[in-house]
Amino acid sequence: MTPHRASPREPTGADTVSDSNLTTGESVLEFDGLHKSFGDNHVLDGVGFSVAPGSMFGFCGSNGAGKTTTMRIAMGLVRADAGTVRWRGRPVDQEIRRRIGYMPEERGLYPKMRVGEQVTYFARLHGLDAGAAARASEEWTGRLGLGERRGDPVEKLSLGNQQRVQLAAALVSRPEVLILDEPFSGLDPVGVDSLAEGLADQARQGVPVVFSSHQLDLVERLCDSVGILARGRMVATGTVEELRRREAGRLLRVVVPEAAHGWAAALPGVRVVCEQAGDTLLELAAGTDDQSVLAAAVRTGRVTHFAWREPTLVELFREVVAAPTAEAAA
Amino acid sequence: MTAPRTPGSGELVRLVAGREISTRLRDKTFLISSAVILLLVLGAMVFQAVVASGASKVTIGVVGDRAAMQPALVAQGEAAGADVTVVGLADAAAARRALASGDIDGALIDGTGSSPRLLVERTPDRTLTAGVQGAVGQVALGRQLTQAGIDEFRVPQVDVTAIHPGNDPTGERTGVAVVGMIVLYTLLILISQFVAQGVVEEKSTRVVELLLSTMKPWQLLAGKVIGLGLLGLAQIVAIAVVGVVGALAFDVVSLPGQLIGTVLWVVAWFVLGYAFYASVFAAAASLVSRQEDLAGVITPMSMVLVVGFFVAIQAASNPTGLLAVVTSYVPGLSPLVMPVRMAGGGVAWWQVLLAVVLQLVAIALVVRLGGRIYAGALLRTSGKTKLREALRAERL
Numbered sequence: 001m002t003p004h005r006a007s008p009r010e011p012t013g014a015d016t017v018s019d020s021n022l023t024t025g026e027s028v029l030e031f032d033g034l035h036k037s038f039g040d041n042h043v044l045d046g047v048g049f050s051v052a053p054g055s056m057f058g059f060c061g062s063n064g065a066g067k068t069t070t071m072r073i074a075m076g077l078v079r080a081d082a083g084t085v086r087w088r089g090r091p092v093d094q095e096i097r098r099r100i101g102y103m104p105e106e107r108g109l110y111p112k113m114r115v116g117e118q119v120t121y122f123a124r125l126h127g128l129d130a131g132a133a134a135r136a137s138e139e140w141t142g143r144l145g146l147g148e149r150r151g152d153p154v155e156k157l158s159l160g161n162q163q164r165v166q167l168a169a170a171l172v173s174r175p176e177v178l179i180l181d182e183p184f185s186g187l188d189p190v191g192v193d194s195l196a197e198g199l200a201d202q203a204r205q206g207v208p209v210v211f212s213s214h215q216l217d218l219v220e221r222l223c224d225s226v227g228i229l230a231r232g233r234m235v236a237t238g239t240v241e242e243l244r245r246r247e248a249g250r251l252l253r254v255v256v257p258e259a260a261h262g263w264a265a266a267l268p269g270v271r272v273v274c275e276q277a278g279d280t281l282l283e284l285a286a287g288t289d290d291q292s293v294l295a296a297a298v299r300t301g302r303v304t305h306f307a308w309r310e311p312t313l314v315e316l317f318r319e320v321v322a323a324p325t326a327e328a329a330a
Numbered sequence: 331m332t333a334p335r336t337p338g339s340g341e342l343v344r345l346v347a348g349r350e351i352s353t354r355l356r357d358k359t360f361l362i363s364s365a366v367i368l369l370l371v372l373g374a375m376v377f378q379a380v381v382a383s384g385a386s387k388v389t390i391g392v393v394g395d396r397a398a399m400q401p402a403l404v405a406q407g408e409a410a411g412a413d414v415t416v417v418g419l420a421d422a423a424a425a426r427r428a429l430a431s432g433d434i435d436g437a438l439i440d441g442t443g444s445s446p447r448l449l450v451e452r453t454p455d456r457t458l459t460a461g462v463q464g465a466v467g468q469v470a471l472g473r474q475l476t477q478a479g480i481d482e483f484r485v486p487q488v489d490v491t492a493i494h495p496g497n498d499p500t501g502e503r504t505g506v507a508v509v510g511m512i513v514l515y516t517l518l519i520l521i522s523q524f525v526a527q528g529v530v531e532e533k534s535t536r537v538v539e540l541l542l543s544t545m546k547p548w549q550l551l552a553g554k555v556i557g558l559g560l561l562g563l564a565q566i567v568a569i570a571v572v573g574v575v576g577a578l579a580f581d582v583v584s585l586p587g588q589l590i591g592t593v594l595w596v597v598a599w600f601v602l603g604y605a606f607y608a609s610v611f612a613a614a615a616s617l618v619s620r621q622e623d624l625a626g627v628i629t630p631m632s633m634v635l636v637v638g639f640f641v642a643i644q645a646a647s648n649p650t651g652l653l654a655v656v657t658s659y660v661p662g663l664s665p666l667v668m669p670v671r672m673a674g675g676g677v678a679w680w681q682v683l684l685a686v687v688l689q690l691v692a693i694a695l696v697v698r699l700g701g702r703i704y705a706g707a708l709l710r711t712s713g714k715t716k717l718r719e720a721l722r723a724e725r726l
Contacts, residue, residue, distance in 0.1 A: 106711070122540065
């Protein structure tokens with residue numbers, strides 16, 4: 001697969017295209033050229049992306065790719081060696097951070113503190129006065145289905161409910177931005193759905209939501225735009241559609257039931273991804289004429305299916321992440 | 331809905347402190363330990379009062395010439411510091427019954443006769459025996475002298491002259507200071523321990539990440555230390571008030587002014603000691619991520635406290651000794667040793683001032699250094715952080 005990975009590095013490469021696409025729109029939250037090393041370990045190597053108001057940004061990447069570090073830089077928990085995170089053009093500082101709802105990767109709550117009081121406490125730390133904090137705490141615990149549990153210590157709750165308390169703590173101050181590190185991990189399918197709905201609701205109200213996840217199907221379903229991080233760099237950013245279009249013209253599914261096995265193997269610029277009983281998936285190198293592939297297919301027999309295959313996000317992810325040499329070469 | 335404002339440092343510190351206080355006020359460990367300390371102080375006072383008064387109440391039954399014996403018995407009792415009550419009894423059988431029922435401590439039979447006898451229930455009390463013997467002797471001697479024609483006789487009164495007149499307060503003051511020091515030590519250990527546990531709790535539960543996205547490490551630390559410190563202060567003040575009121579009510583002390591002065595110094599030294607140990611404990615605790623590892627990092631500092639405690643106990647008996655004098659200036663030890671030394675007397679004001687200033691300087695140092703360690707180590711939530719790493723870590 002690797003030889004073809006030069007494409008995002010070409011003049012209209014992923015970084016340039018996606019950035020310009022996003023910045024031409026209205027973007028409120030910008031991550032710009034973040035660099036971070038821990039000792040000799042270069043965790044972030046120029047991470048940049050922007051998020052439009054009311055949009056959901058899915059942040060994907062393998063373990064250790066630097067997602068958490070990027071988010072922690074935004075929250076002021078790690079200091080970037082270079083680069084800035086801006087909110088409406090202003091570098092994010094303590095004051096702006098107070099308007100960000102944050103969910104850390106490793107959940108953090110006081111286990112012995114009661115649910116209602118805990119959510120109220122975080123509301124107050126974000127600047128709500130006592131009365132408003134109590135009302136907001138009541139509202140959010142209610143909305144997240146924790147109304148009955150307000151008086152219980154957090155440690156008495158199930159993991160799923162603790163997760164909801166964590167979300168309530170992030171939402172209670174009516175944040176203008178949400179930054180959530182793996183918010184879906186550890187949730188059952190019902191929990192995933194209700195959280196997804198909650199986040200979509202926030203986005204509809206104009207709150208940009210940035211979240212990281214390994215559940216790419218979820219990201220594909222929920223997110224307006226996606227960023228894929230690998231080895232400290234954004235290897236792809238844009239809407240799922242854009243990423244698909246970029247990859248489109250590369251995967252071709254051809255079904256010729258009576259074709260001889262290996263009919264496409266010799267075609268120039270074509271690699272057979274898989275072939276099974278006349279159903280072949282072909283990867284075309286840049287510049288390869290799809291019509292010549294069709295002609296070759298017709299020669300082998302009756303063509304029942306000939307179409308570009310829309311790659312799933314999972315495939316896109318594998319594609320861009322499994323390309324270490326292209327990065328190094330570039 | 332009111333728009334959120336940006337809370338200032340003062341407000342954040344207050345919020346953190348408020349949470350610490352309200353959490354601890356509902357914490358059983360805290361409530362029980364507070365009650366136990368208070369009860370111990372009260373108990374010590376009641377014990378004192380009982381011991382002081384219990385020994386001095388003696389009831390003696392007299393079979394025979396009660397009128398003749400009573401003044402002599404009371405006078406003897408007074409000399410021995412006992413408050414003697416004399417009751418008349420009909421006969422020996424009545425005396426045995428009264429002894430058996432515990433109404434009397436001893437029964438004197440035929441005190442004015444030739445063969446006086448003293449009946450007691452079990453072991454004869456030496457004070458009782460000596461007093462009764464003295465009284466019998468005194469009455470007999472008087473009678474014999476009268477019989478010999480000497481109506482008036484005078485026993486020369488011993489004149490007591492005090493070289494330093496007035497009630498000698500040193501022993502009493504030292505006693506109060508030692509009790510105060512024990513309370514101070516207990517609270518220092520307890521509250522500093524709370525600070526350390528709180529720091530680790532926030533690290534181990536990762537809640538610190540959420541907290542630090544809204545405030546700076548020093549605000550979190552200040553809130554925690556101040557909140558728990560106020561609790562500790564409230565506790566020691568409550569104990570002091572109960573102690574002073576109790577001591578006055580039970581009449582355990584003779585000089586209330588001295589007592590209050592010593593108690594106030596103990597409270598002041600608590601504030602100084604707490605500021606020092608809380609900062610040190612917080613910094614040490616921030617190096618570990620699990621409660622199980624906590625003991626390892628705070629034991630060295632706890633040992634300093636324990637050493638201070640024993641030196642202070644030693645200083646009570648030898649307040650002018652080299653050890654007491656030197657350690658009363660050493661920051662960390664001075665809060666325990668100096669109050670005891672001061673109670674022992676002979677400490678000039680400048681010496682106290684020097685100890686206070688040295689302790690304040692040490693507090694300023696540990697707050698700065700401890701704050702740096704805390705801020706550097708707080709977000710390293712995996713395993714143990716080395717001191718040097720914490721100091722070198724980037725500050726947020």
